[in-house]
Amino acid sequence: MNPRTLLLAACSALSLHAHAAAQLMSAPITVATPQDSASLVARLNALEARPGLTPDYSFRISSQHPGVTGQKITRAQHTYKGLRVFGSESVVVTNAAGDIVSVSAADRRPGLQAQAATPNPPLPADLTPTLSTDAAIAAAVQAVAPGATHRWPPSAELLIYPLMKSARSAAAAGKPDSQLNALDLEDVVDHYTLAYLVQLRMALNGKLVYYDVVVDAKTGAILKQWPALQTVTGIGHSQYNGQVPISTSAIASGFQMLDSARGTGGKYGGMAITNANHSSPNNPDPGSIYTNPSNTWGDGLQYNGGSTTNANGQTAAVNALWGLMNTYDTNKNVLGWQSLDGNNSATYIAAHVGTSYDNAFYDDSCKCMYIGDGNSFLSLGAIDVIGHEMSHGVTAATADLTYAGESGGLNESNSDIGGEMVEAYARNGGSGNVVPASGNDWMIGKDISKSGQPLRWMVKPSKDGHSPDAWSSTLKNLDVHYSSGPNNRMYYFLSQGSSADPASDSYSAYLTRTPAAMSGIGNDKAYRIWFKALTTKFTSATNYADARNKVLLAAQELYGATSKEAIAVQRAYAAINVGTDMDEASGGGGGGGDGGGEPAERIVNGGFENGATGWSGSTFVIGAHPAQAPYEGTRYAWLGGNGRRASETLTQRITIPASATSAQLSFALHIDTDETSNTVYDTLTVTLRAATGGAVLATLATYTNLTPADGYQIRSFDLLPFKGQNIILSFAMREDRSQQTSFVLDKVSLRTN
Incomplete structure (x- = not known):
């Protein structure tokens, strides 16, 4: 008897339409060992095995953090001959078994077919710098602030720097500039330069001077520079929340502003608020953790310029701790994301920086925040300001959006979004697993404004x-x-x-x-x-x-x-x-x-509602069975489920237009199995093949009997690197001689812009 007709009589009641449920991020992940990283790089190289990728191309793991429960997110920088290609990287989501769930990339590698229908320009033949790292740092300092002193040691990384230009899509060739839409343009590589990325974290005349500078490694010319200090300063125009609960720790002399329940490790062993006590913004010292004989803090009034430790001086620290707690709780309780990096690393905020200092800023060198008392502004510890600054830490740990141009605007926007969502959460009681529908004012920094005019609307x-x-x-x-x-x-x-x-x-x-x-x-x-x-x-x-x-x-x-x-x-x-x-x-x-x-749909009959239309191969797997529920509609493709040796393949020819600005492949996949051993026996491999000859261009993912799930999961892949090509999308299933595994496929979609 064919198990395919029987195996899921008990499974038909499963809730397979899983995308409507809220998903939480995983607990902190274990830091990858060098061996783990090397293994992942080897898998990424195998995944990228396609024409144009010689052994000169590889990956460098830059960060890892939790995904939704059971998943891990890895950021892998693209390298060429051992040098990082600036702005070129892949974001790979894997499940507990190491299977690829989704891939997103920005591909700026030399010689590859990436953003344009023609390959990126080649590199200069000579990748040997004539400038030393010290000379590059000196050139950068001279360009930014010759008299500044280094607050943190400067660094210089030798890399391949793509100089970009905007190119119009074919559809926008004749449009006037005033009528251009963002999707009419794409960033393409004009040429490459061997360069140093110099990171300067300096101070001058009472101000922090944080800059990233790109220095030509041959000539010493400054190719580009942008500020790296992430602040809330704007056009300048509380206390803010009345009596609030704050989480402190008991000590022998009373209490301290150390929240050991939120975050681990770090400088103070938990989330902490410290007293910078007017330490100069030129080189601020966070000072010591706030302490108090009793557990009642602050007077709720704007700082009057006197003691930073009496009730009035404590109010800025109360603002900071309440803001930090609510930022942590918003992301953890709603999303499952713990602290700034998802790995629950503790951070701190230093209050009373400078004297009448009109700023607050996040410093990724210490992964901490500094708050001034204000002059044109009130104390800068308002809830949306703290949510904003701490969200810079989330960006730094994840997308690390370059703080210049459009990516810099998105970096700032993410912090404004974070500040508003933290404000909504905090002002509705700071509890629950959803962001409340109201409570935020959609104005950044309104509470700290003396005039009532916010920094941004x-x-x-x-x-x-x-x-x-x-x-x-x-x-x-x-x-x-x-x-x-x-x-x-x-x-x-x-x-x-x-x-x-x-x-x-x-x-x-x-x-x-x-x-x-x-x-x-x-x-x-x-x-x-x-x-x-x-x-x-x-x-x-x-x-x-x-x-x-x-x-x-x-x-x-x-x-x-x-x-x-x-x-x-x-x-x-x-x-x-x-x-x-x-x-x-x-x-x-x-x-x-x-x-x-x-977006145009490039897959024909991706939901299988029209039977075999558009598909080739083992089309008998397409249908409707009482033992399996569809993702949507009535039909799907049920590969496997035989309980014997079997091979089944579904393919479809697709074309990704050369003018495409995005190409996103997605499909819904449900896996169940009768296998009980911790061994791979049954597989489903998703590949892209050449339309002529059938050579494998890329293996997108391999799913196995080790990764069953109670419902469909949406898998997604960025196919933009294959634009301008005719290719074959292939789903190939292999079962061994016993114990079925079912790979149920539905809602296959390739949408291009």
């Missing part, structure tokens, strides 16, 4: 007089605190929706489909989608167009490819001139899917 960024409301080709030239504006507005629309009234702050002329006022999905869903995109898909080089595609993919993975949440992402980005608008009800609208149009 998320609903209409242009109200500050500097930030644009929508993307334009000049956005990358702005200060990152201003280039964050359009993405902030996108997030407001995604959460709250828009207005059809042209007089409203929440009106967008770019929303031209039905209804004119787009629907929002609320704070909780918007934050889950954004955080998933940041941590599992963004790279350091992500720009607005790339962010739109990856936020959309995150929404599709969480809530479904045609869900209202995915439609809301597309409309919210369209509202800021990134992509085109679409109707909410039908999911239609827009153009044909290339360049600036709406």
Whole structure:
């Protein structure tokens, strides 16, 4: 008897439509050993085995942090002849067995077919620097601040630096500049230079001077530089929360502001608030942890310039501790993400930096935050300010968005988003596993403003007089605190929706489909989608167009490819001139899917509802059976489930247009097995093959009997490196002689822009 017809009589009651459930991040992961990293690099090299990838190309593991429960996220920098290629990396999500769940990449490697239909330019033949690291550092210091002193030791990394330029898509060739959409342009490599990335963390005249500088390794010329200090300073124009609970620790003399329940390790062994006691911002000393004979702290009033340790001086520390606790709790309780890095590493905030210091900043060198008492501002420890700064730490641990150009604007926007979501959580009691629908004001830094004017408005960024409301080709030239504006507005629309009234702050002329006022999905869903995109898909080089595609993919993975949440992402980005608008009800609208149009589906009959149409190979596996539930519709492809030696393959020819700006493959996969041994017996291998000759271009993933799951899981892969090619997508199943494993496939999709 064929087990395929029987095996899941008891399994048909499973909840297989799993994407609607909230998923939490895993507990902190174990730091990878050198052997683990070498093994992963070997697997990545094998995964990337395709034409053009010689042994000169490899990977360097830069960071690892938790994914959703049972998964790990690894960031792997691309290297060529042992040198890192700046801004080129892969983000790989794996499950507990090491199987690939998703891959997202920014590929700027020399000689490969990446962003354009033609290969990237070759490298100079000579990769030997004429400049020493010391000379590179000296050149950078001379360019930035010759008289400054080093607060942290400077560093210089020799790397391959791609100098980028903007290229129009074929569809936008004749468009006037004023009509360009973000998806009309793509960043391509103009040429490569051997360079040093010099990181300077200096101080001068009472100010911190943190810069990253790219120095030509042959000539010493400065190729690019950008500020690296992440602050909330803006156009300058509380206390803020009344009586609040704070978590402290008992000591022999009373109590200290050390929260040992949140975070481990670090400088103080837990989350701590310290007294910088007017230490100069030129080289701030965090000082000692705040202590008090009783466990009642602060007087709730603005600091008056006197003692930093009496009740009035403690108030800034109360603000800081309450803000830090709520930032930690928002991400942990809602998302499962622990501390800044997901691995529960403790951080600290130092209060009373400088005298009347009008700033607060996050310093990744110590993974900590410093808060001034304010002069034009009130004390800078408001809840959204702390959430903002601590969110810089999350970015640094994950996407590490380069703090310049469009990626720098997205870096700042992520912190504004984090600040607002922490504010909503904190002001609704600071508990629960969702971000409340209200409680935040969508204004950054309003509480610290003496005039009542915030630093930034998320609903209409242009109200500050500097930030644009929508993307334009000049956005990358702005200060990152201003280039964050359009993405902030996108997030407001995604959460709250828009207005059809042209007089409203929440009106967008770019929303031209039905209804004119787009629907929002609320704070909780918007934050889950954004955080998933940041941590599992963004790279350091992500720009607005790339962010739109990856936020959309995150929404599709969480809530479904045609869900209202995915439609809301597309409309919210369209509202800021990134992509085109679409109707909410039908999911239609827009153009044909290339360049600036709406995504086009390249898979024929991906849900198998039309039987074998579009598919070749073992098409008898397509159908509907009472023993298996579909992901959606009525049919699916059931590979395996035989309980005997068997080989089954489904293939489809696909073409990715040369003009594509994104190409996202996804499919829903359910795995169950009768195997009980901890040995791989049955496999499903997903590959891309050459349309002519059938040679394997890439192995996307291999799934086995060791990775069963109670429901469908969405798997996703970035196929943009294969644009301009005709290829074959292949799902190949192999079962051994006994004990079935079923690989149930549904909702295969390849969407290109």
